[in-house]
Amino acid sequence: xxxxxxxxxxxxxxxxxxxxxxxxxxxxxxxxxxxxxxxxxxxxxxxxxxxxxxxxxxxxxxxxxxxxxxxxxxxxxxxxxxxxxxxxxxxxxxxxxxxxxxxxxxxxxxxxxxxxxxxxxxxxxxxxxxxx
Numbered sequence: 001x002x003x004x005x006x007x008x009x010x011x012x013x014x015x016x017x018x019x020x021x022x023x024x025x026x027x028x029x030x031x032x033x034x035x036x037x038x039x040x041x042x043x044x045x046x047x048x049x050x051x052x053x054x055x056x057x058x059x060x061x062x063x064x065x066x067x068x069x070x071x072x073x074x075x076x077x078x079x080x081x082x083x084x085x086x087x088x089x090x091x092x093x094x095x096x097x098x099x100x101x102x103x104x105x106x107x108x109x110x111x112x113x114x115x116x117x118x119x120x121x122x123x124x125x126x127x128x129x130x131x132x
Contacts, residue, residue, distance in 0.1 A: 016051060016087030019043045024095050025103040026110055036096040044088060051084040 023039035030038065054076070061073035 016047050016083040017091045018087075019047055020087050020091055021095065022106075024092075024099060026106050028102050028104075028107050032099040033096045035102070036092045036099065039095070040088065040092055047087050048084065051080050055080050 020039050020043050023043040024035050027035040027038045027042075029035075058073055058076045058080075061069045061076075064070055064073070
């Protein structure tokens with residue numbers, strides 16, 4: 001059970017990189033290097049603040065006397081450092097070198113959502129049909 005919990009905790013912290021990757025994919029112009037820089041420029045501060053606030057949430061455990069809390073702190077500290085390093089250092093380098101082209105469908109969908117002043121259309125409900 002401990003391993004499952006540890007893996008789940010690592011997966012929970014890895015969205016740091018997802019935000020950077022999404023920003024990379026929806027940046028329409030430029031080569032991979034420019035798009036990676038733009039992704040860090042738009043999402044880097046938010047990703048850092050997310051990691052830092054998570055660190056602040058568990059830093060109180062660092063001075064605990066109980067081994068359970070000390071292990072929990074060490075585990076989360078490692079997860080935070082690994083997640084931030086992956087999302088803000090390794091991932092932009094990999095995207096710069098091997099990144100895919102912009103996802104035009106995502107870009108167009110986001111433009112429709114953010115530029116639409118009209119309220120979203122409601123789904124049309126179909127009347128049930130009964131056969132006799």
